[in-house]
Amino acid sequence: MPARKKPESPAALPTGGKAATINDIARLSGVSKKTVSRIINHSPLVRKDTREKVEALMREVGYSPDPMARGLAFRRSFLIGMVYDNPTAQYIVNMQYGALDALRDSGFELVVHPCDSRSPGYIDGVRRFVQQQKLHGVMLVPRASEDQALADMLAEIGCRYTRIASVSMDTPARMVVTHDRDGAAEAAEYLLSLGHTDIALITGPAAYRSSIERTDGFVQALAKRGLELPKSRIIEAGYTFESGVVAAEKLLSGKHRPTAIFTGNDEMAAGVYKVAMRAGISIPRQLSVVGFDDSPLASRLWPSLTSVRRNTRDTGRTAAAMLIQPEGTPMLAAASIRPHLVIRDSSQPPE
Amino acid sequence: MPARKKPESPAALPTGGKAATINDIARLSGVSKKTVSRIINHSPLVRKDTREKVEALMREVGYSPDPMARGLAFRRSFLIGMVYDNPTAQYIVNMQYGALDALRDSGFELVVHPCDSRSPGYIDGVRRFVQQQKLHGVMLVPRASEDQALADMLAEIGCRYTRIASVSMDTPARMVVTHDRDGAAEAAEYLLSLGHTDIALITGPAAYRSSIERTDGFVQALAKRGLELPKSRIIEAGYTFESGVVAAEKLLSGKHRPTAIFTGNDEMAAGVYKVAMRAGISIPRQLSVVGFDDSPLASRLWPSLTSVRRNTRDTGRTAAAMLIQPEGTPMLAAASIRPHLVIRDSSQPPE
DNA sequence: CTGAAAGCGCTTACAG
DNA sequence: CTGAAAGCGCTTACAG
Structure with a gap:
């Protein structure tokens, strides 16, 4: 047969x-x-x-x-890279969770790429990562996202990217703007509303755009309500716990202490706590403290820390979602995420 | 021509x-x-x-x-998956850093896969992840690593894996053992050496192997030196800050307080701090506290927390390195990472 | 030690 | 709306 x-x-x-x-x-x-x-x-x-x-x-x-067969034929993989240069673990993990929210069931996977933007070869490192893996796109997380040379390199090799930053610094289709300025302004208005008039500010490094935004947002919101912060009440620190300790020592050692301190992040607020505790200054009775991040630390400290919450997971989700949208999808305005103040036990009216 | x-x-x-x-x-x-x-x-x-x-x-x-062309021909990708089910951001980030240390310049990349081991379909989720991406291998991080059903599934589909756990629970070639028991024993000996005799213990959930190991290690080290912990001095909590608060309230509310508390992780130690602070109990003068993890929280708290450090980055590096070793490499003993005590300001002899 | 042929699982470019 | 051929950049299986 x-x-x-x-x-x-x-x-x-x-x-x-x-x-x-x-x-x-x-x-x-x-x-x-x-x-x-x-x-x-x-x-x-x-x-x-x-x-x-x-x-x-x-x-x-x-x-x-098979993603590899598809990728080979498409000349592009189904991988999204997350490039970051940030020591704050909770921030990074939340960003990853957000990105994975957007990628779930999309056929895309998330490949992580921490880097050190102060080391000279780091842009080449990102380039190799992107080209070798033929990445579909990359998310740039602060502070790496603030580096124009990095973005330029990606544009030059034709790699799509989204940039997370406190203010728009690229075409709308590539931006997720986090409006740190508004969060800092809300903190300022809150402290004013409590009745504080002698307020101090511990900022992050002036080289960070997020720090500039938080500082300006805070200072200008006070100025708008008629309170000019003297230079001596503004201290630049390094976004770290230790630098917060040093800054707080300057602010709290003299006899003429401020009644409230706003810090550019929660780490530095923890530094203020340490100095205040050691010196027997009671929070919030003698000193109100407001941080920025609403990290887990904020609720672990005692008293729990009033802080500006950033919606990091939403930020990550948005940045990843933009990357896997079909090519031609119109994007009229940059994506926008807004922070807001979470009030806890570290703040009260001055006595 | x-x-x-x-x-x-x-x-x-x-x-x-x-x-x-x-x-x-x-x-x-x-x-x-x-x-x-x-x-x-x-x-x-x-x-x-x-x-x-x-x-x-x-x-x-x-x-x-091109990794996709190679992967297609090999029928296996150049991706290592990291599967975890753990809310502690610093732990996860350190584990990722360690894995990336091992993968650097190897041609392999790290793909992250958080999951929820309490949700019914999670093993299928991991299976799809592994099979769809044809992963080269996966690292299993606690507590997911403790789930035998997960490991069985991976073995069944022929996926190589490494398992990070406090004690060996698989063939040596697949294990990275963290010896949590030894770290807890060191904490016990330290408190005894300070002269404490009324010691309490706040444990993590009994469903976690890490928790059992830390608890047994602590209790047995005390017993070896002749100190039997009464049942009332051992409280099971949930590895969370809030559960630490609840446990500490039980321990610290009566008139007969312990002079030292060891907690299964730093989060719960922060809960002890909160209760002690609120009640006006001075750490370390009236109460010594020792945690486990040596998370950033440990140095941010005031007074800074004595804690058992886990070398998480080394753990991650080892687990990833084992996965990309050539197939036949002999592995006689399971890889081993040991914790050690870091003494800070939260502990002193009882008054 | 080296090579020509076939194939991995898809897509693109072209034709109908 | 559908299909046959060629190709993406590698490796395997076989031959020498």
């Missing part, structure tokens, strides 16, 4: 635990692999009944296309 | 910013692509001078093989 083509059925799947391929799906559903490919890629050029038949088969056999 | 094969030179590279391929390298160096492939894969079956000539060319043109 001559060999005859048998009718195909799911029973004709590859055996031995091997996963189905596009060829199996095409053969079993009686269409060409090109049609299956169109369905995978959501092309509209497929008849509805064909699509439904093939999709049903895909579900039945648990088919999912 | 008839077409003649021109001598090839780097000038004959593809233009237009396209990267060199294995074909370019083969053509320009006058060997077959198979030989180039052998060099990429460090096969010994290449003559030394051939290897050196080709490697020089690769460096000159900046060639690096």
Whole structure:
């Protein structure tokens, strides 16, 4: 009896635990692999009944296309890179969670790439990472995101990216703006509303855009209400706990102490706590403290710290979502995330 | 003039910013692509001078093989997955840093996969992740690493993995053991050496192996020196700040207070601080506190917290390094990381 | 030690 | 709306 083509059925799947391929799906559903490919890629050029038949088969056999084969043919992987240069663990983890929220069930995965933006070769390191992996896109997290040379390099090699920053510094389609200025202004208005008039500020490094924004936002909100902060009440520190300690020592050692301190992040607020505790200055009775980040630290400290919350997870989700949107999707305004003040036990009216 | 094969030179590279391929390298160096492939894969079956000539060319043109093409042919990607189910940001970030230390310049990248081991479908989620991406291997971080069903699934689908846990629970080649028991014992001996005799213990959940190890290590070290902890001095909590508060309230409310408390992690120690501060109990004068983790929180609290340090970055580095070792590398004993006590300001002899 | 052929699982470019 | 051919950049299996 001559060999005859048998009718195909799911029973004709590859055996031995091997996963189905596009060829199996095409053969079993009686269409060409090109049609299956169109369905995978959501092309509209497929008849509805064909699509439904093939999709049903895909579900039945648990088919999912091989990202490496697709990537090889597309000349681009299904990986999103997250590039960051930031020591704050909770911030990074929240950003990752947010990105993964956006990537879930999209076929994309998240590849992490911490770096050191102060080391000379770091831009080349990112370039190699992007080109070698043929990344689909990368999210730039502060402070790396503030480095124009990094963004320029990515633009030059044709890599799509999104940039997270406190203020817009690129085309809207690439920006997620976090408006740190507004959060700092809210803190200022809150302290004024409590009745504080002798207020001090411990800022992060002036080289960080986030720090400039928080400082300006705070100072200008006070000025708008008629309170000019003297230079001696503004101390630049380094966003670290230790630098917060040093700054607080300057502020709290003299006899003429401020009644409230706003710090550019929670780490430095913890430094203020340490100095106040050691000196027997009671928080919030003798000193109100307001931080920025609303990190876990804020609620672990005693008394719990009033702080400006950043919606980091939303930020990460937005930045990743923008990267995997279809090419032509219009983007009229930059994505926007707003911080807000969370009031706890470290602040009260001055006595 | 008839077409003649021109001598090839780097000038004959593809233009237009396209990267060199294995074909370019083969053509320009006058060997077959198979030989180039052998060099990429460090096969010994290449003559030394051939290897050196080709490697020089690769460096000159900046060639690096396409991981997607290699992955497609190998039927396995160059991605390492990190699977975790742990809310402690610093721990996760350190683990990632460690893994990336091991992966640097190896051609492998790290793909992160947080999950919720209490949700019913989570094992299937990991399975899809592994199979879809054809992962080269995955690192299992506590507490997910303690789930035998997860490990069984990975073994069943033939995915290599390493398991990080406080005690060996798999074949040596797959284990990175962190010996939490020893760290807790060191804390116990330290408190005894200070002269404490009324010691209390706030444990993590009994469902966590790490918690059992820390508890047993602490209790048994005390017993070995003749101190039996009464049941009333051992309280099970949930590894969280809030659960630490609740446990500390029980321990510190009566008139008969312990002079020292050891907690299963730093979060719960922060809870003890809160209760002590609120009640006006002075740390360390009236109460010594020792935590476990040596998280950033430990040095941010006031007074700074004596705590058991885990070398998380080393742990992550080891777990990742084991995954990318050549297949046959012998592994006689499980990799081992040991914790040690870091003494700060929260502990002193009882008054 | 080296190489020519076939194949990994997809997509692109072209044709109908 | 659908399909047959060629190709993405590598490796495997086989041959010498």
